[in-house]
Amino acid sequence: MIATWYAVVSFMLIIYVVLDGRNFGAGMLHWFVAKTPEERRQVIAAIGPLWSWHEVWLVGFGGTLVAIFPRLMASAFAGYYLALFLILWCLILRGVAIEVGGHINDRLWQTYWDFIFVFSNFLLAILFGAAAGNVTRGVPLDAQGNFSMAFFTDFGVRGHVGLLDWYTLSIAIFAAVMLAAHGATYLTLKTEGPVHGRSERLAKYLWIGCVPLLLLILVESRIVRPDLPGRAWTNPFWWLGLVVIVASTITLISGLTTRRELRAFVGSNFLIFGLLITGAAAIFPVMLQSTLAPENSLTAYAVASSESTLRVAMLWWPIGLALAVFYFVWISRRYAGKISLQRDTQGFY
Amino acid sequence: MNSVFNDPGFWHRLQFGFTIVYHYLFPQLTMGLAWFLVYWKWRALRTGDEKYNQAVRFWAKIFGLNFAVGVVTGIPMEFQFGTNWSDFSKYAGGVIGQTLAMEGMFAFFLESAFVGALIWGEKRLGPRGHFAAAIAVALGSWISGYFILVTNAFMQHPVGYQIEANGSLGISSFSAYLLNPWAFVQFAHNQLAAVVTGSFVVAAIGAFYALRGLHPVQARLYLRAGTLVGLIASLLVAFPTGDQQAKMVGNHQPITLSAMEGKFEGGKMASVALIGQPNVEAQRLDNPIEVPGALSFLAYGHFGSFVHGLNDFPKDQWPDNLELLYYSFHIMITLGTLFIVLMGLATLLNWRGKLESSRLLLWILMLAFPFPYIANTLGWMTAELGRQPWLIYGLFHTRDGYSKVVSNGDAIFTLIGFTGLYFVIGLLFLGLTGREIAKGPEERTTVVGDPREAVLV
Numbered sequence: 170m171i172a173t174w175y176a177v178v179s180f181m182l183i184i185y186v187v188l189d190g191r192n193f194g195a196g197m198l199h200w201f202v203a204k205t206p207e208e209r210r211q212v213i214a215a216i217g218p219l220w221s222w223h224e225v226w227l228v229g230f231g232g233t234l235v236a237i238f239p240r241l242m243a244s245a246f247a248g249y250y251l252a253l254f255l256i257l258w259c260l261i262l263r264g265v266a267i268e269v270g271g272h273i274n275d276r277l278w279q280t281y282w283d284f285i286f287v288f289s290n291f292l293l294a295i296l297f298g299a300a301a302g303n304v305t306r307g308v309p310l311d312a313q314g315n316f317s318m319a320f321f322t323d324f325g326v327r328g329h330v331g332l333l334d335w336y337t338l339s340i341a342i343f344a345a346v347m348l349a350a351h352g353a354t355y356l357t358l359k360t361e362g363p364v365h366g367r368s369e370r371l372a373k374y375l376w377i378g379c380v381p382l383l384l385l386i387l388v389e390s391r392i393v394r395p396d397l398p399g400r401a402w403t404n405p406f407w408w409l410g411l412v413v414i415v416a417s418t419i420t421l422i423s424g425l426t427t428r429r430e431l432r433a434f435v436g437s438n439f440l441i442f443g444l445l446i447t448g449a450a451a452i453f454p455v456m457l458q459s460t461l462a463p464e465n466s467l468t469a470y471a472v473a474s475s476e477s478t479l480r481v482a483m484l485w486w487p488i489g490l491a492l493a494v495f496y497f498v499w500i501s502r503r504y505a506g507k508i509s510l511q512r513d514t515q516g517f518y
Numbered sequence: 519m520n521s522v523f524n525d526p527g528f529w530h531r532l533q534f535g536f537t538i539v540y541h542y543l544f545p546q547l548t549m550g551l552a553w554f555l556v557y558w559k560w561r562a563l564r565t566g567d568e569k570y571n572q573a574v575r576f577w578a579k580i581f582g583l584n585f586a587v588g589v590v591t592g593i594p595m596e597f598q599f600g601t602n603w604s605d606f607s608k609y610a611g612g613v614i615g616q617t618l619a620m621e622g623m624f625a626f627f628l629e630s631a632f633v634g635a636l637i638w639g640e641k642r643l644g645p646r647g648h649f650a651a652a653i654a655v656a657l658g659s660w661i662s663g664y665f666i667l668v669t670n671a672f673m674q675h676p677v678g679y680q681i682e683a684n685g686s687l688g689i690s691s692f693s694a695y696l697l698n699p700w701a702f703v704q705f706a707h708n709q710l711a712a713v714v715t716g717s718f719v720v721a722a723i724g725a726f727y728a729l730r731g732l733h734p735v736q737a738r739l740y741l742r743a744g745t746l747v748g749l750i751a752s753l754l755v756a757f758p759t760g761d762q763q764a765k766m767v768g769n770h771q772p773i774t775l776s777a778m779e780g781k782f783e784g785g786k787m788a789s790v791a792l793i794g795q796p797n798v799e800a801q802r803l804d805n806p807i808e809v810p811g812a813l814s815f816l817a818y819g820h821f822g823s824f825v826h827g828l829n830d831f832p833k834d835q836w837p838d839n840l841e842l843l844y845y846s847f848h849i850m851i852t853l854g855t856l857f858i859v860l861m862g863l864a865t866l867l868n869w870r871g872k873l874e875s876s877r878l879l880l881w882i883l884m885l886a887f888p889f890p891y892i893a894n895t896l897g898w899m900t901a902e903l904g905r906q907p908w909l910i911y912g913l914f915h916t917r918d919g920y921s922k923v924v925s926n927g928d929a930i931f932t933l934i935g936f937t938g939l940y941f942v943i944g945l946l947f948l949g950l951t952g953r954e955i956a957k958g959p960e961e962r963t964t965v966v967g968d969p970r971e972a973v974l975v
Contacts, residue, residue: 247604
């Protein structure tokens with residue numbers, strides 16, 4: 170039951186990253202793929218009507234985390250206090266930038282909000298990446314399961330660590346490059362004209378750039394958490410993730426090389442999905458590792474709600490997911506197709 | 519005084535209170551407005567009259583701005599359960615987390631998937647599809663309200679829970695938790711209050727256009743709908759829902775009721791103070807004007823019913839900010855009464871066909887729209903201050919709930935950050951809403967450039 174819930178909660182977070190990741194990516198690349206005001210509105214329109222639908226997956230994840238793993242939520246969120254508020258404020262700025270930028274047709278106004286948009290998306294990608302690095306590396310949990318952490322300490326990965334060190338920074342850089350590649354693949358699919366051309370080129374470079382970075386963080390992860398590989402190989406989900414990674418990489422490469430844009434984008438989604446599955450499977454059952462003493466680490470079994478509470482949640486969660494799938498299908502059909510330069514064909518702006 | 523500022527609990531409460539009050543300014547309008555959109559869209563479908571579509575188009579833009587600010591200010595609310603109230607989440611997460619997650623999956627998913635379609639999808643979806651999108655968004659916003667009120671109702675009147683082996687709370691009866699009687703009453707009261715806000719805003723913009731002599735057809739539409747719905751909703755907020763809410767408080771939180779009324783000495787034939795200032799030091803109500811027996815009757819159904827005074831309870835169980843609680847409650851009641859009078863008068867004049875020529879009343883209607891926001895806020899302050907010193911009534915103290923690992927400085931820093939950010943968002947929101955109102959309802963949506971769109975028009 171607890172393992173199932175671990176999978177469910179990870180799934181919701183992964184879906185959030187995959188869905189909103191395209192917006193982070195497109196947001197980071199905003200200035201590089203779009204040069205004129207019209208092109209910039211085109212990029213915003215590609216994100217426009219759906220960003221809140223993507224963002225509410227984070228809300229769904231947060232609520233589920235409170236219900237299922239309350240002690241993890243309590244420990245992690247209080248411990249990451251300032252970092253989490255930075256994320257929240259960036260999410261606020263990002264949403265505001267999307268919404269208000271288009272309301273006034275003035276070049277200075279739009280340039281300003283474009284800057285806020287790019288900046289907040291870049292910071293979000295870095296912060297989420299660093300957060301993932303922190304989960305893998307661990308945090309200075311004490312015997313009561315609490316911690317509080319500075320932004321950085323000595324940039325080392327043992328003992329009293331900070332939010333940023335050489336390991337979490339390299340994960341953050343990898344996350345930013347990968348999400349940018351994801352966003353470029355999305356913009357290739359959703360746009361036409363000059364933005365399309367630039368996105369297509371960038372997507373290739375960025376995906377190629379991911380390869381050495383991924384190898385680097387794999388080696389680093391082995392150094393930081395030597396216990397992980399042994400645990401991962403016994404977890405079937407880790408193997409599932411690996412299969413997804415291989416299949417989606419092939420899909421992505423074939424999509425990119427044959428200019429089948431939908432195929433490339435599907436591959437890109439599943440590649441991120443697969444990478445995060447292997448990550449989530451590798452650390453299971455430890456949800457938060459202690460860098461001070463291994464026995465302080467919080468496992469899924471220690472932080473979960475009671476059996477009866479988990480059973481109750483199993484009543485409604487599948488219904489909620491079924492509805493979400495229904496909306497997803499509806500949205501994909503309704504918002505299918507490219508956005509033109511003159512005016513988007515979806516009635517946005 | 520110093521002790522309050524050194525108490526981290528104070529800063530955590532202030533931050534949560536500030537962010538939730540600010541956040542709720544936006545959903546209360548969208549929840550109220552959503553049904554106006556559904557109604558006008560339905561009228562457009564039935565009559566084919568273009569003025570209804572025009573109204574929907576205009577109000578959907580106002581709705582969209584409110585929705586966006588509601589989304590971005592709503593996400594911090596959920597996260598603060600973990601960041602600022604981690605000991606509370608640790609204790610009660612298994613219970614309250616259920617409805618927080620359900621709100622996301624059953625309400626937000628629905629709302630956010632269709633809101634884009636409501637605002638920009640009129641042509642693509644066609645009239646029926648657009649009508650369906652309006653219903654989906656309205657349902658989503660009200661379902662979201664219900665789950666939040668179930669969560670709050672649990673904090674006011676915990677039911678359906680059990681204490682687990684590790685001392686935290688779990689669910690013992692899911693149906694009892696979801697069907698908490700407190701949640702029903704509070705939901706009815708709160709949603710109708712949101713409709714009051716919606717109708718005051720609709721009427722205010724109608725009055726503005728009427729005074730300006732702009733968009734006469736639309737102005738009449740907004741005035742008629744706003745004042746009639748405003749009257750009905752204002753009446754229902756007071757009776758039966760407000761009355762039931764007060765009875766609920768009287769039955770389950772008698773100390774809170776005494777504090778709301780500033781009643782220090784208990785007794786039969788308890789009076790309602792229309793005005794008066796609670797004097798906590800002397801333990802009496804200064805300069806009161808009272809209606810004898812009214813409180814006994816309103817709370818328990820008989821003039822002879824015994825109503826407890828605060829002195830019947832140990833002092834450490836009194837709500838910790840008595841004065842603020844008392845004034846919040848009394849100003850809310852006063853405003854609610856004035857709403858009935860104002861909207862009653864407006865509906866009467868409208869019925870006689872004189873509303874649009876009565877400039878004084880139009881002025882009042884135009885300027886009255888902030889007051890339902892104030893009344894809603896005060897109502898929530900009454901509920902939440904009245905719950906003190908408990909976080910979950912009778913089970914868990916507020917002072918035990920905040921995150922002990924978060925330093926005072928961190929909490930103050932983020933509070934200041936929110937203040938600045940929300941100030942800027944407020945300015946943007948008002949500026950952009952003002953622009954939309956100035957632009958007004960357009961005859962038809964203008965299409966620039968794209969030939970494919972032009973064919974559809």
